[in-house]
Amino acid sequence: MDEVELKRIVWRSRRGLLELDLQLERFVAEDLPQLTEPELVLYRELLQYPDNDLLDYLNGRSECPNPRLWPIIARIRAAQR
Amino acid sequence: MSVPVRKFDAVIVGAGGAGLRAALQLSEAGLKTAVLSKVFPTRSHTVAAQGGVSASLGNSEPDHWHWHMYDTVKGSDWLGDQDAIEFMCREAPNVVVELEHFGMPFDRNADGTIYQRPFGGHMSNFGEKPVRRACAAADRTGHAMLHALYQRNVRANTQFFVEWMALDLVRDADGNVQGVVAMEMETSEIYVFQAKATLFATGGAGRIFASSTNAFINTGDGLGMAARAGIPLEDMEFWQFHPTGVAGAGVLITEGVRGEGGILRNSSGERFMERYAPNAKDLASRDVVSRAMVTEINEGRGCGPNKDHVLLDITHLDPEVIKSKLPGIREISIKFAGVDPIKAPIPVVPTCHYQMGGIPTNYRGEVVVDGNVVSGFYAAGEVACASVHGANRLGTNSLLDLLVFGKSSGNSMIDFIKTAPKDLPELAQADVERSVARVEALNTRAGGVEVNDARSAMQATMQKHCGVFRFKDMLADGVAKILEVEKLVQNMVIGDKSKTFNTARLEALEVENLIEVAKATMISANARTESRGAHVRDDAADTPQNPNGRDDENWLKHTLWYRAGNQLGYKPVTMKPLSVETIALKTRSY
Numbered sequence: 001m002d003e004v005e006l007k008r009i010v011w012r013s014r015r016g017l018l019e020l021d022l023q024l025e026r027f028v029a030e031d032l033p034q035l036t037e038p039e040l041v042l043y044r045e046l047l048q049y050p051d052n053d054l055l056d057y058l059n060g061r062s063e064c065p066n067p068r069l070w071p072i073i074a075r076i077r078a079a080q081r
Numbered sequence: 082m083s084v085p086v087r088k089f090d091a092v093i094v095g096a097g098g099a100g101l102r103a104a105l106q107l108s109e110a111g112l113k114t115a116v117l118s119k120v121f122p123t124r125s126h127t128v129a130a131q132g133g134v135s136a137s138l139g140n141s142e143p144d145h146w147h148w149h150m151y152d153t154v155k156g157s158d159w160l161g162d163q164d165a166i167e168f169m170c171r172e173a174p175n176v177v178v179e180l181e182h183f184g185m186p187f188d189r190n191a192d193g194t195i196y197q198r199p200f201g202g203h204m205s206n207f208g209e210k211p212v213r214r215a216c217a218a219a220d221r222t223g224h225a226m227l228h229a230l231y232q233r234n235v236r237a238n239t240q241f242f243v244e245w246m247a248l249d250l251v252r253d254a255d256g257n258v259q260g261v262v263a264m265e266m267e268t269s270e271i272y273v274f275q276a277k278a279t280l281f282a283t284g285g286a287g288r289i290f291a292s293s294t295n296a297f298i299n300t301g302d303g304l305g306m307a308a309r310a311g312i313p314l315e316d317m318e319f320w321q322f323h324p325t326g327v328a329g330a331g332v333l334i335t336e337g338v339r340g341e342g343g344i345l346r347n348s349s350g351e352r353f354m355e356r357y358a359p360n361a362k363d364l365a366s367r368d369v370v371s372r373a374m375v376t377e378i379n380e381g382r383g384c385g386p387n388k389d390h391v392l393l394d395i396t397h398l399d400p401e402v403i404k405s406k407l408p409g410i411r412e413i414s415i416k417f418a419g420v421d422p423i424k425a426p427i428p429v430v431p432t433c434h435y436q437m438g439g440i441p442t443n444y445r446g447e448v449v450v451d452g453n454v455v456s457g458f459y460a461a462g463e464v465a466c467a468s469v470h471g472a473n474r475l476g477t478n479s480l481l482d483l484l485v486f487g488k489s490s491g492n493s494m495i496d497f498i499k500t501a502p503k504d505l506p507e508l509a510q511a512d513v514e515r516s517v518a519r520v521e522a523l524n525t526r527a528g529g530v531e532v533n534d535a536r537s538a539m540q541a542t543m544q545k546h547c548g549v550f551r552f553k554d555m556l557a558d559g560v561a562k563i564l565e566v567e568k569l570v571q572n573m574v575i576g577d578k579s580k581t582f583n584t585a586r587l588e589a590l591e592v593e594n595l596i597e598v599a600k601a602t603m604i605s606a607n608a609r610t611e612s613r614g615a616h617v618r619d620d621a622a623d624t625p626q627n628p629n630g631r632d633d634e635n636w637l638k639h640t641l642w643y644r645a646g647n648q649l650g651y652k653p654v655t656m657k658p659l660s661v662e663t664i665a666l667k668t669r670s671y
């Protein structure tokens with residue numbers, strides 16, 4: 001993934017919900033640099049979900065309908081204290 | 082230097098509820114309409130609204146727009162303009178039903194009508210008893226509203242410019258607004274969006290405070306742009322706070338936690354609410370609890386290394402109760418405070434939630450300065466001050482504000498565009514050049530203050546000196562301090578000078594907007610020597626002559642802060658509604 005795409009992902013990690021901003025900010029700072037190319041693609045895909053759905057996945061309140069995204073969701077959840 | 086120009090009938094900055102509602106009006110009228118947004122429209126901060134939108138539909142019990150109007154005037158502590166409030170409350174049923182027709186999935190009653198629930202401050206029969214007035218779509222009202230409006234706009238051919246940031250307003254030599262300067266994030270290219278009519282719908286600026294429930298995107302860009310263009314900001318001392326946000330994060334801890342037996346404690350572990358409210362204790366009303374918390378912190382009994390918060394203790398509750406009755410809270414606390422509330426108390430602090438002030442408009446959405454309409458300029462939503470919320474907003478009245486004034490400003494713009502000459506006038510260059518130079522200064526400055534440091538200094542100053550409960554000396558110091566912080570902001574430096582998605586530069590530009598809001602807030606608050614609504618001062622106490630510290634004789638007026646020289650001006654509150662009698666001044670008590 002080229003640099004532009006990476007930076008676009010960083011910007012798109014800014015959301016309309018504070019809870020998401022806080023969680024994704026931490027993930028982007030600590031984990032994003034270590035993600036492999038396929039993981040980055042999955043993260044980009046995850047960012048397509050509406051804010052409320054995304055928050056529910058990250059809080060474990062509901063399950064993302066796309067099982068391919070489960071590992072990246074787990075990783076974001078693990079990035080939290 | 083030549084900046085490329087794109088031409089439209091109307092340009093709207095902001096794709097939250099207010100911007101989308103206005104855009105729809107314009108596009109459906111067949112006008113060429115551009116909407117700019119920093120983020121994808123449905124990720125605007127409106128998505129955070131859960132509670133609902135108010136309208137006196139009377140689906141569950143009798144209700145009337147006049148009662149809604151009374152509640153709103155009273156909620157505003159009489160600082161709201163009664164013409165605008167009447168307009169909003171009368172329009173409410175229309176815009177809500179319209180939204181239903183746009184596909185908004187409202188919760189429904191068995192008979193198919195929109196389900197309504199009670200919400201704080203909304204009463205029947207002029208303050209008699211609570212009424213069901215809030216319409217919601219499960220706990221996703223804001224989200225559903227954005228979706229319905231966005232889909233409809235796509236159908237109406239609104240042109241969206243997503244991931245574009247407006248930088249500055251463009252005014253000609255006579256002050257007429259010609260459009261905005263904006264930057265495409267992906268390329269950092271700067272364009273002028275020229276239009277016959279320009280609307281700001283950029284939302285609030287809650288990020289001026291260290292503790293805020295607002296998403297990172299709420300940086301008051303519209304306010305910064307307006308202030309730099311010589312437009313005053315109205316009533317910026319009025320901000321709504323919630324007593325318990327997670328310290329350092331801002332995420333809300335619901336009042337239900339205290340309802341289930343949660344106790345507030347200071348640094349020595351004392352249950353301090355016993356001193357402030359011997360009967361209600363931790364269940365006292367929001368403002369009483371917030372005030373007590375701030376007093377504890379100010380008097381040195383705060384917790385943590387900086388003594389800047391208090392603790393919300395639920396460790397004495399049965400873990401099973403916590404897990405079953407307060408499940409979300411455990412999660413929030415572990416995630417955002419790093420403590421498991423079953424084992425340790427949660428650090429909390431009063432947290433900024435909503436901005437009542439903004440760009441001065443009338444109920445048609447036209448921006449009004451010194452009694453005159455600014456030709457071609459409109460504002461709606463949280464960025465605007467119509468003023469319907471006055472000194473204090475009622476819950477669910479904000480989403481209503483977006484719909485009513487989004488629509489009315491759209492209509493005003495249509496009328497204006499129809500009478501404007503067919504061809505756009507020659508573009509004035511002075512503001513364009515100033516805007517480009519502002520970005521250039523950030524690109525070329527070497528050595529200076531880190532953006533994060535400047536922002537943190539501003540947020541800490543605002544939180545400490547101009548928070549939920551205010552003190553004369555702290556405010557006076559705060560004015561000096563925030564002007565010092567402004568110098569840091571003027572000297573910000575960014576490491577990344579690249580052209581593509583330069584988030585460092587975007588954030589610096591946002592801080593340049595936030596500081597304008599911070600100054601306006603501090604200076605306006607320092608000057609207003611009474612308590613009214615959300616602006617509560619220690620030195621303006623409850624007396625028989627001035628109940629609750631409100632001083633109508635001297636302060637029943639709107640503040641106007643002008644950026645040039647930090648001047649303040651005032652204008653009267655409009656006490657005369659459109660068709661009914663004035664709702665006469667009274668002490669606000671519930």
Ligand SMILES: Cc1cc2nc3c(=O)[nH]c(=O)nc-3n(C[C@H](O)[C@H](O)[C@H](O)COP(=O)(O)OP(=O)(O)OC[C@H]3O[C@@H](n4cnc5c(N)ncnc54)[C@H](O)[C@@H]3O)c2cc1C
Pocket residue numbers: 094095096097098099100117118119120122125126127128129130131132133134222223245246247248282283284285294295296298299302303434435461462463464476477478479480481483
């Ligand atoms: C947690 C929370 C819960 C709430 N719940 C309720 C509720 O239940 N009921 C209620 O009535 N109110 C509620 N409110 C208040 C209400 O949600 C907001 O006041 C309202 O959504 C603001 O809408 P808006 O259209 O003015 O702006 P926003 O929705 O904030 O949209 C601003 C838009 O402007 C764009 N923008 C900003 N700056 C720029 C720029 N420089 N260039 C380009 N685009 C820009 C953004 O990208 C965005 O599209 C709540 C607020 C919070 C924080």
